[in-house]
Amino acid sequence: MPRMKVLISGAGIAGNALAFWLSKLGHDVTVIERFPALRSTGLQIDLRGYGISVLKHMGLEKEFRACAAPEQGMQVVSSSGRRWAYFPANKSGKGMQAFTTEYEIMRGDLCRILYDASRQRANYVFGTSIECFKQSGGAVEVRFVDGSTDQYDLVVGADGLWSKTRKMMLGTGTKDAFHPLEGLYVGYFTMPAPVQEGEEYIATQYLATGGRAIMTRRSSPHALQVYVSCKTDSKELRDTKPGDVREKEILTEKFQGAGWRTDEILKSLNTDNDFYLERMGIVKLENWSNGHLTLVGDAAYCPSANTGMGTTSAFVGAYVLAGEIGRYYEAEARILLLRHPYSIRY
Numbered sequence: 463m464p465r466m467k468v469l470i471s472g473a474g475i476a477g478n479a480l481a482f483w484l485s486k487l488g489h490d491v492t493v494i495e496r497f498p499a500l501r502s503t504g505l506q507i508d509l510r511g512y513g514i515s516v517l518k519h520m521g522l523e524k525e526f527r528a529c530a531a532p533e534q535g536m537q538v539v540s541s542s543g544r545r546w547a548y549f550p551a552n553k554s555g556k557g558m559q560a561f562t563t564e565y566e567i568m569r570g571d572l573c574r575i576l577y578d579a580s581r582q583r584a585n586y587v588f589g590t591s592i593e594c595f596k597q598s599g600g601a602v603e604v605r606f607v608d609g610s611t612d613q614y615d616l617v618v619g620a621d622g623l624w625s626k627t628r629k630m631m632l633g634t635g636t637k638d639a640f641h642p643l644e645g646l647y648v649g650y651f652t653m654p655a656p657v658q659e660g661e662e663y664i665a666t667q668y669l670a671t672g673g674r675a676i677m678t679r680r681s682s683p684h685a686l687q688v689y690v691s692c693k694t695d696s697k698e699l700r701d702t703k704p705g706d707v708r709e710k711e712i713l714t715e716k717f718q719g720a721g722w723r724t725d726e727i728l729k730s731l732n733t734d735n736d737f738y739l740e741r742m743g744i745v746k747l748e749n750w751s752n753g754h755l756t757l758v759g760d761a762a763y764c765p766s767a768n769t770g771m772g773t774t775s776a777f778v779g780a781y782v783l784a785g786e787i788g789r790y791y792e793a794e795a796r797i798l799l800l801r802h803p804y805s806i807r808y
Contacts (some may be wrong), residue, residue: 464689465488465489465490466484466490466615466787467476467489467490467492467614467615468484468489468490468491468492468618468802469492469592469604469614469616469617470484470492470494471591471592471617471618471619471621471626472493472495472496472578472619472621472622472625472759472761473494473495473497473500473573473586473588473670474573474620474621474622474633474776475569475572475573475576475759475773475776475777476503476759476776476779477493477495477618477620477621477758477759478493478573478576478580478761479516479520479576479742479777479780479781480620480758480780480783480784481493481584481586482520482576482579482580482584482780482785483689483780483781483785484787485584486578486583486691487787487788487791489721490785491580491583491584492584492585492586492587492609493584493585493586493587493637494587494588494590494591494592494606495586495588495589495590495591496589496590497588497589498567498588498589499571499588500574500586500588501570502571502573502574503569503570503736504568504569504570504573504650504793505568505569505650505652505679505687506531506533506566506567506568506569506679506681506687507568507569507772508565508569508770508773509526509563509565509773509774510559510563510770510771510774510789511774512774512777512778513773513774513775513777515637516778516781517565517776517781519781520593522575522576522579523677525575525578525579526550526565526567526572526575529567529568529571529572529692530564530565530567531566531567531568531663531679531681532641532665533551533562533566533664533665533679533681534550534562534664534665535549535550535551535560535562535665536549536560536561536562536664536665537549537666537667538666538667538669539667540668540722540726541668547808548664549561549562551563551566552564561665562665566681580713581789590606590607590608591607591626592604592606592607592617592626592627592630593605593606593607594630595617595630595755595778597752597753597755599615600613600754602615602616602617602754602755604617604755610619613804614754615754616754616755616756617755618755618757618758618783619631619756619757619761619762620757620758620761621761622759622760623640623743623760623761623764624640625745625746625757625760625761627755627761628747628757628761628762631752633749639738639741639746640743640744640745640764641744641746642741642742642743643742643743643744643766645694645695646691646692646693646741646742646768647691647699647707647713647737647740647741647742648689648695648739648740648742648767649689649690649731649738650688650689650732650737650738650739651687651730651735651736651737651738652685652687652688652736653685653686653688653727653730653731654684654685654688654730655681655684655685656681656684656686658672661680663681663745664678664680665677665678665679665680666679668721668722668723670717670720670721670722670752672692672716672720673692673693673694673696674690674691674692674716674720675690675691676688676689676691676717676722676723676724676727677689678723678727684796688730688731688764690713690717690731692713692716692717694716696712696716699712702737703801704741704769708760709739710731710732710737713731713739714728714731714732728762740767742766742768743764743766744765745760745762745763745764746765747762747763750763756783758776758779758780758783759772759775759776759779760772760776760780763775
C-alpha cells in the first residue's frame, strides 16, 4: 500500500489515537506537541459505548485497566454532608453506564498508554508547533515556529477545543467554530487530602444555590480532584484571559458562603496548584476537512465536557478517520496494481 506522509498537531488523546492507527496502517506519521514533553496533566475521564469497543480493538484494554481509577460510584450530598442519593458504577458489562463507568482513568495515564503503544512506529516531536501552512497541489507545505519547513500529504489538527490548526484552516476573517455555552465555567484542580480510614473512592457532588456546584473525586490516596462549576454573567470573568490570577479571585468571591466543604476547597484553590478554568462550549463545523487538511477530536467536534463524551468522541473519531484513509489508499493501490501490475510491493 502506498505510504502517506502525515503530520498530526497535538499529542493528546485524539492525536495519539490517530497516530496509533495510521502508523499501524504503515503510513509515515509525525506528531508534534507544543509542550516540551508529553502532558500528564488533566483530571479524570472515561470511555463509553463505542469508545470501549475501539479500545478493545486496539488491544489496549489490559494496559487501560492497569491504570484505571478505582472510583466506585457518585453520591449527591447536602450542605451538612448528608447523602441524598447514590449511583454506583455499573461493572456488570451489561446495560447502561452510570455516572461512574468501569472505564475511568486519569487523562495523563491514557495519553501515556496511547503514546507508548505508538511511539515505536510514529515520530513524536515535542516543543514545537505549526506557524503556518499552505496547500499546493496534492500536498501541504508547513512552516514550524522554529523556522523549519516540511511538506506533507495530510495535516491533521488534533490540538483541542481552542485549536490553532482549525483557525488557520478556516482562514482569516472566518468566524471560529467554537460556540460558547454562555456563562458556564468549570474550574479544575487537585488538592492534598490523604484518604481517611474507612473512606471509599466515591465521587461527591454538592449543589449550592446561585448556579454553583462542587464535585470531588478520588483516584489517589494522597489527593482529591476538585471541580468547581458555576453559571454567571460576570463580565469580568468573561474578559479575563485564561491563566490570569484573577480567575481564582473571581471564583473565590463567587463561592463564598456556598456551604459544605467550600472554605477548605477555596483555601486550597488559592495555592500554587494545577488549576485550570474551562469556558464551556461546543465546536460545530459544516466540514471537518479542507483539501489535505483535516481535524479530529475536540478540534473538530467537541461536544463540551458537560456531556462526558469528549474522550469517546476522540477515540471513535480517530478510528473512523484512519479507517476511511485506509480504505481510500487500498482502493488507490488496487487501481495502480491493475494499471502497473509489477509496480507495487506489499
